[in-house]
Amino acid sequence: xxxxSRREEQILLAVWALKEDAYxxxxxxxxxxxxxxxWTVGAIHKPLRILEKAGYVDASIGEATxxxxxxxxxxxxxxxxxxxxxxxxxxxxxxxxxxxxxxxTR
Amino acid sequence: MSKNKKxxxxxxxxxxxxxxxxxxxxxxxxxxxELYREIADTRNHFTATLWYLLQIVITLPSLFLDSVLWxxxxxxxxxxxxxxxxxxxxxxxxxxxxxxxLSITICLMIVIYIRDWRNTDQFHVNKDRIYRIYTxxxxxxxxxxxxxxxxxxxxxxxxxxxxNIENSCRLxxxxxxxxxxxxxIGIAGFFAExxxxxxxxxxxxxxxxxxxxxxxxxxxxxxxxxLTFFGDEDPLNKTILLEVIGAISKEGVRRSREEFTVTGxxxxxxxxxxxxxxxxxxxSTLESLIGEGLFDNELDDWKYKSRYYTxxxxxxxxxxxxxxxxxxxIEKAIIPEEDLDKNSFALxxxxxxxxxxxxxxxxPGTKSxxxxxxxxxxxxxxxxxxxxxxIILSIARSLKxxxxxxxxxxxxxxxxxxxxxxxxxxxxxxxxxxxxACLFVLWLVPVFNGLDVIENTKQQINLEMMMDPGIYxxxxxxxxxxxxxAGLYPALYLSSIRPINVLxxxxxxRGSSHLYTRKILMSIQFGISMISIIMIMYFxxxxxYWSNYDRGIAVDNIVNVFMNDVNPETFKNEILKNSNVMGVxxxxxxxxxxxxxYKSLKNSRxxxxxxxxxxxxxxxFLNNFDIELIAGRNFSNEYSADIGKTVILxxxxxxxxxxxxxxxxxxxxxVYSDNTDVTVIGVVKDFTYRLYLENEIGxxxxxxxxxxxxxANIRYATGKKEEIKAFLPEIWKEFDxxxxxxxxxxxxxxxxxxxxxxxxxxxxxxxCGFVILIALFGLLGMVVYxxxxxxxxxxxxxxxxxxxxxxxxxxxxxxxxxxxFTGVAALPTGYICSDLILQFFAIRPDMSIxxxxxxxxxxxxxxxxxxxxxxxxxxxxxxxxxxxEE
Numbered sequence: 001x002x003x004x005s006r007r008e009e010q011i012l013l014a015v016w017a018l019k020e021d022a023y024x025x026x027x028x029x030x031x032x033x034x035x036x037x038x039w040t041v042g043a044i045h046k047p048l049r050i051l052e053k054a055g056y057v058d059a060s061i062g063e064a065t066x067x068x069x070x071x072x073x074x075x076x077x078x079x080x081x082x083x084x085x086x087x088x089x090x091x092x093x094x095x096x097x098x099x100x101x102x103x104x105t106r
Numbered sequence: 107m108s109k110n111k112k113x114x115x116x117x118x119x120x121x122x123x124x125x126x127x128x129x130x131x132x133x134x135x136x137x138x139x140e141l142y143r144e145i146a147d148t149r150n151h152f153t154a155t156l157w158y159l160l161q162i163v164i165t166l167p168s169l170f171l172d173s174v175l176w177x178x179x180x181x182x183x184x185x186x187x188x189x190x191x192x193x194x195x196x197x198x199x200x201x202x203x204x205x206x207x208l209s210i211t212i213c214l215m216i217v218i219y220i221r222d223w224r225n226t227d228q229f230h231v232n233k234d235r236i237y238r239i240y241t242x243x244x245x246x247x248x249x250x251x252x253x254x255x256x257x258x259x260x261x262x263x264x265x266x267x268x269x270n271i272e273n274s275c276r277l278x279x280x281x282x283x284x285x286x287x288x289x290x291i292g293i294a295g296f297f298a299e300x301x302x303x304x305x306x307x308x309x310x311x312x313x314x315x316x317x318x319x320x321x322x323x324x325x326x327x328x329x330x331x332x333l334t335f336f337g338d339e340d341p342l343n344k345t346i347l348l349e350v351i352g353a354i355s356k357e358g359v360r361r362s363r364e365e366f367t368v369t370g371x372x373x374x375x376x377x378x379x380x381x382x383x384x385x386x387x388x389x390s391t392l393e394s395l396i397g398e399g400l401f402d403n404e405l406d407d408w409k410y411k412s413r414y415y416t417x418x419x420x421x422x423x424x425x426x427x428x429x430x431x432x433x434x435x436i437e438k439a440i441i442p443e444e445d446l447d448k449n450s451f452a453l454x455x456x457x458x459x460x461x462x463x464x465x466x467x468x469x470p471g472t473k474s475x476x477x478x479x480x481x482x483x484x485x486x487x488x489x490x491x492x493x494x495x496x497i498i499l500s501i502a503r504s505l506k507x508x509x510x511x512x513x514x515x516x517x518x519x520x521x522x523x524x525x526x527x528x529x530x531x532x533x534x535x536x537x538x539x540x541x542x543a544c545l546f547v548l549w550l551v552p553v554f555n556g557l558d559v560i561e562n563t564k565q566q567i568n569l570e571m572m573m574d575p576g577i578y579x580x581x582x583x584x585x586x587x588x589x590x591x592a593g594l595y596p597a598l599y600l601s602s603i604r605p606i607n608v609l610x611x612x613x614x615x616r617g618s619s620h621l622y623t624r625k626i627l628m629s630i631q632f633g634i635s636m637i638s639i640i641m642i643m644y645f646x647x648x649x650x651y652w653s654n655y656d657r658g659i660a661v662d663n664i665v666n667v668f669m670n671d672v673n674p675e676t677f678k679n680e681i682l683k684n685s686n687v688m689g690v691x692x693x694x695x696x697x698x699x700x701x702x703x704y705k706s707l708k709n710s711r712x713x714x715x716x717x718x719x720x721x722x723x724x725x726x727f728l729n730n731f732d733i734e735l736i737a738g739r740n741f742s743n744e745y746s747a748d749i750g751k752t753v754i755l756x757x758x759x760x761x762x763x764x765x766x767x768x769x770x771x772x773x774x775x776x777v778y779s780d781n782t783d784v785t786v787i788g789v790v791k792d793f794t795y796r797l798y799l800e801n802e803i804g805x806x807x808x809x810x811x812x813x814x815x816x817x818a819n820i821r822y823a824t825g826k827k828e829e830i831k832a833f834l835p836e837i838w839k840e841f842d843x844x845x846x847x848x849x850x851x852x853x854x855x856x857x858x859x860x861x862x863x864x865x866x867x868x869x870x871x872x873x874c875g876f877v878i879l880i881a882l883f884g885l886l887g888m889v890v891y892x893x894x895x896x897x898x899x900x901x902x903x904x905x906x907x908x909x910x911x912x913x914x915x916x917x918x919x920x921x922x923x924x925x926x927f928t929g930v931a932a933l934p935t936g937y938i939c940s941d942l943i944l945q946f947f948a949i950r951p952d953m954s955i956x957x958x959x960x961x962x963x964x965x966x967x968x969x970x971x972x973x974x975x976x977x978x979x980x981x982x983x984x985x986x987x988x989x990x991e992e
C-alpha cells in the first residue's frame with residue numbers, strides 16, 4: 001500500500017467531495033475554505049500529478065470557458081484504486097484516533 | 107478592451123507557459139487565468155498581476171531542479187548510447203580516437219612547452235611590483251621592439267624624482283675568467299647594485315645578502331663554481347683572481363686582473379627565470395673599473411643604452427599605470443633630443459619578460475614570443491585536419507545512423523536533444539583521445555627531447571609540468587574545443603534529417619550537398635598534404651644547394667686559434683715552423699662564424715656613411731682562404747702604410763659606394779669610421795663571411811689593423827687534423843700558461859650548419875608525414891564504410907560477370923579522381939607558395955619543375971595502396987558469402 005502524505009489524503013478527499021467539478025481551481029478553493037488557509041497552485045498540482053501517475057485519480061479534459069481564456073479544464077476523479085486506498089486510510093485513522101478521547105471527556 | 111483587461115499580461119502568460127511542464131501547459135495556464143480573474147474581481151487588476159508574476163517566481167526553483175534531474179538522466183542515456191556506438195563501429199572509433207589522440211598529443215606538448223616558459227620568475231615575492239624598464243627603438247624591424255636595456259643614468263634619475271618607486275637596481279652583463287690553479291675558467295654574470303636582493307628573490311647558500319654587494323671587488327658565485335674553486339672549504343671571504351673583459355678599443359681588448367673577495371654563494375634553484383648567471387659582481391667594482399679605464403665612461407652616456415638593465419620595485423602594483431603615464435616626462439629628461447622620435451621607454455612586469463616582447467640584448471635565459479609565434483598555428487592546422495576526418499567519417503556513417511535518428515524523432519526527440527547526443531559522442535571520443543594523448547606525451551616527450559636538434563637548441567619539453575594540476579584545465583579545454591570543432595557539423599547535419607525521408611521504405615537519405623562537404627573536406631586534406639610535401643621537397647632542394655654552395659672561400663683544413671693576450675705575429679712565426687702547417691693568417695673574426703662587426707665607410711661625395719661588415723686581416727689571409735682578388739692588390743709587407751690606411755672591398759661594397767667597375771675604385775680615398783682616410787687597394791670577389799646563407803652577401807671592407815687580430819687561422823695539411831689537435835696545446839703553453847688553448851675547426855662549423863639544416867628538415871618531415879597520415883586515415887575510414895555499404899552490390903555485380911579488376915576500379919574510381927582533381931589545384935599552389943617563401947633567400951637554386959608531379963605521384967601511390975587494400979578485399983570475396991542471406 002502506498003503511504004499517503006497528509007496533503008495527498010486531503011486532496012483525494014477533496015476530489016471525492018467535488019465530484020464532477022473537481023479541477024485544480026475548485027480543489028484549491030475547497031481546501032482553502034475548509035482548512036481556512038491559502039493553498040498555492042503548486043501545492044495541489046504536484047501531489048495531483050503524483051496521484052495521477054500512481055493511478056489513484058483519473059483525469060479527463062473538461063469544457064473550456066472564456067473565464068479561463070478559452071482553455072479547457074482537467075477534471076479529476078477517483079479511480080477504484082483510489083477509493084480503496086481512502087477506505088483503508090479511514091480505518092487506520094479511526095483506529096489511531098480512537099484512543100484520543102477528545103476535549104469533553106478528558 | 108474590457109476583455110483584454112481581464113486576462114493577465116501577455117508576456118507573463120508566455121513566460122509562465124514556458125516554465126510549465128509541456129503536457130499540461132494549457133490546462134494549467136487556464137487554471138492560473140481563472141484564479142487571476144477571481145483575484146481581479148475581488149480585489150483589483152494590479153494585485154492580480156502581482157500575484158500572477160509571483161507565481162512565475164515560485165515556479166522557477168522546482169523547474170530548475172526538474173531540469174537538473176532530467177539532464178542527469180539524459181546524459182546517462184547519451185553516454186550509454188555513445189559507448190554502444192563506439193563499440194559497434196570499431197574501425198570508426200579506432201581511426202578517430204587515434205587521429206584525435208595524436209593531434210591532441212601535439213597540442214598538449216605545445217601547451218606544456220608554452221606554460222613552462224610562461225611560468226618563469228614566479229618565485230619573486232613582489233613579482234607584481236617588479237618591473238623592468240626597456241627602451242623601444244624604431245630603428246629595428248617589425249619583429250624587434252627595442253633594447254631590453256636603458257641608459258645607466260635612468261635608475262638614479264628615477265630614484266631621485268619618482269615617488270612611485272620604492273627601489274631600483276641596475277645590472278650590466280659581465281664576462282671574464284677566473285684564474286684558478288694555472289687555468290682560466292670562463293665565468294659570466296652581472297654587475298649588480300646592492301639593491302639586487304631587495305628586489306629579486308634569489309637565495310644565498312651562504313653569505314649576507316644585505317651587504318654582499320656593498321663593497322668594490324666583491325663577488326658572489328654559484329654553488330657549482332664554489333665547488334670548482336674551493337672544493338669542500340667554505341668560500342666565504344676567500345679571494346679569487348678574476349680577469350674581467352672590458353671594452354674593445356684600438357689597442358685591443360682591455361682586461362683587468364684583480365683579486366675579488368667572495369662574499370656569498372648563490373643557491374642553485376630549480377625555479378625558472380629570465381636571469382641566468384654564474385656570478386654577481388658589486389656595481390661599485392664597475393665604477394672603479396671605469397675609473398681605471400677598463401670600460402668607457404658608460405654611466406652618463408646615452409650611447410651605452412644597450413648595456414644596462416633597469417629593474418624597479420614599485421610601491422604598489424597599481425602604480426605601474428601611473429609610472430607609465432610619467433614615462434614621456436622621464437624620456438624628455440633622459441633621451442637626447444635628436445633621438446626622442448625614435449626611442450621611448452616602456453615597462454614590462456618581470457613575469458611577462460619571457461615569451462614577451464622581442465628585445466635586443468636580452469639577458470641569457472630569455473625567450474621572446476616571436477620564437478614560438480608559429481607554433482599555435484601549426485597545432486591549429488593539425489587539429490583541424492584531424493577534425494575533418496571526424497566530420498568526413500561521421501557524415502559517411504550517417505547513412506547507417508539515419509534510421510536511428512528518424513525513429514528518435516518520430517517518438518518525440520527534439521532536434522536539440524539529438525544535437526546534444528552527437529556532441530556527447532564527440533566529446534566522449536575526444537576525451538578518450540585526451541587520456542590516450544596524455545599517455546602518448548609521457549612516452550613521446552623523452553623521445554622528442556632526445557632528438558639532436560632539440561637537444562642542441564635546448565628546446566626540451568619539461569615533463570614535470572604534468573604534475574601541475576592547472577595544466578589539466580588547459581587539457582580539458584583543448585579536448586572540449588576539439589570535440590566542438592569535430593562534432594558540431596555532424597551533429598547539426600544528422601539532427602536535420604527528416605524522419606519521413608529515412609523511414610519511408612525505398613527512400614535513402616537525401617543530401618548530395620553533404621556528399622560535397624565530404625569531398626571538399628577530403629580534398630582540403632589531400633591538398634594540404636600535397637602542398638606541404640611540395641614545400642618540403644623544395645626546401646630540401648634549397649638546403650642541399652646550400653650544403654654544396656660555392657662560398658668563394660676555402661674553409662676546409664683550417665683551424666682557428668683564439669689569441670687572447672698572445673702576440674699574434676710571434677705566434678704565427680712560431681707555428682709556421684711546424685711541417686704540418688701549410689699557412690697561417692690572422693683575422694679579427696673567424697670566417698663563417700663572424701659577420702657581427704660593422705663599421706662605416708663613406709665616399710667623399712656621400713652625406714651619410716654606409717655601414718658595412720668589417721674584418722681586420724693580415725696580408726696572408728686572402729691566400730690562406732683562397733679568396734679571389736679581381737682587381738688591385740693584396741696588403742703587402744713592403745707598404746708599411748697598409749696598416750690601417752688601406753682597404754680591400756668586395757664587389758657589393760663597390761656597388762653600394764657607387765662605382766661601376768672594380769678597377770674604377772682602386773686608388774680612391776674613402777672616409778673610414780671616425781674620419782680616417784683610407785685608400786682602396788683591391789677588390790675581392792664576393793665570398794660568404796657568414797655561416798648562414800639566408801641573407802645576401804652584403805658589402806664588406808677588409809682592413810689590416812693588427813690590434814683587432816683575435817684569431818690565427820692555421821691551414822694544415824690534408825689528413826693531419828689529429829696531429830694538429832695534439833700540437834696546438836703544446837705550442838700554446840709556451841705563450842700562455844694560464845689559459846687553455848681555445849680553437850675551433852672551420853669544417854666543424856660547416857658540418858654543424860649542415861646538421862642544423864637537416865634537423866629542421868627532420869622536424870618538418872615528421873610534421874608533413876603526420877599530415878599525410880591523417881589524410882590517409884580519413885581515406886581508409888571512408889573506403890571501409892562505403893565498401894561495406896556496397897557489399898551486396900558487389901556480390902550481384904560479380905554474379906552477373908564483373909571481373910575483380912573491374913570491381914576494384916569501380917570502387918576506387920571516385921577517390922582517385924578526387925585526388926587527381928585536388929592535385930590540379932594543389933600543385934600550382936604548392937609551387938607558388940614555395941616560390942614566395944624562397945624569394946626571401948638571396949642564395950637559392952632554380953626551382954625544379956619536376957617536384958610537384960613527384961609529390962602528386964607519391965600521394966597517389968599512398969592513396970592507391972590505402973584504397974586498394976580495402977577494395978581488393980571486398981572484390982575477391984565470394985558472392986555466395988555476401989548474398990546468401992537474401
